[in-house]
Amino acid sequence: MSSESSKKTIFAAIAANLAIAITKFIAAAITGSSAMLSEGIHSTVDTANELLLLLGIHLSKKPPDANHPFGHGQELYFWSLIVAILVFSVGGGMSIYEGITHLLHPHPLEDPIWNYIVLSVAIVFEGFSWSVAWKEFQPQKGKQSTWQAIRTSKDPTIFTVLFEDSAALLGLIVAFLGVFFGQLFNNPYLDGIASIVIGLILAVIAVLLAYESRGLLLGESANSSTVESIRGIAASDPAVEGVMRVLTMHLGPHEILLNLEIQFHKTLSAEEVASAVERIEKTICTQHPDIKNIFIEAQSLTANRKGSKNPD
Known part of the structure; x- marks a missing residue:
């Protein structure tokens, strides 16, 4: 994948996540939903992460100098590792914390219709971002399985955006189910449980991202x-x-x-x-x-x- 294709994928993700984050925070403020607040945090972290990937792409293009005779290409690998750390600590950590807080101090949702509207819109935007990343990923994937292509990829922007968007779609589904069943059974605890599940999803994705970034930083051979x-x-x-x-x-x-x-x-x-x-x-x-x-x-x-x- 060329740097221009990588940028196209990242810009699509930034536009989608920024719009989604704003609407999620508005819905969370109106309804008091813990899962919705976690999703807002998740989208904000994703937006910041994609900005860091753009920074990594920019810095990696600096020409060689006396201290870095082989150039600065590994800057992109370093910032991918930082993204993984942020997903784990900020995205996953805060979502789990918010979920536990909601379990300790539960309160019923107020006007959950806003949650349904925002989550439905978010799924559409997130699906668009995921489809752009998937389309740009296809030429490199070739005949390999998806996991094989991710394992052999030397461009972290590919699997980072794919992982983030996949986690976002899963998180949206979990948030939707948490709100729906919480309303159906009049059980405010389900909303907090959904928030914790979202945090665990982010933590797993972060570990996978960190593992892949580690391999690239250590120096992987050509295929x-x-x-x-x-x-x-x-x-x-x-x-x-x-x-x-x-x-x-x-x-x-x-x-x-x-x-x-x-x-x-x-x-x-x-x-x-x-x-x-x-x-x-x-x-x-x-x-x-x-x-x-x-x-x-x-x-x-x-x-x-x-x-x-x-x-x-």
């Missing part, structure tokens, strides 16, 4: 098809006797660092090896433009090993 393609490109060069190691690491969604250890034919001169290295680099960059930095170690040069770096 197996890319690695095998690189190995094939190097092995097919007539100057190459064998490919020893192919080491890759994502420095950002579209920034890959490659370290390639190659055994060249021992009969080659230094000039011939240098030409082969340049040829291999050019082919790799043409077929895999996300590979921004290449280091090749030529094993045939025992006294003076050759390394090269491909400029951005």
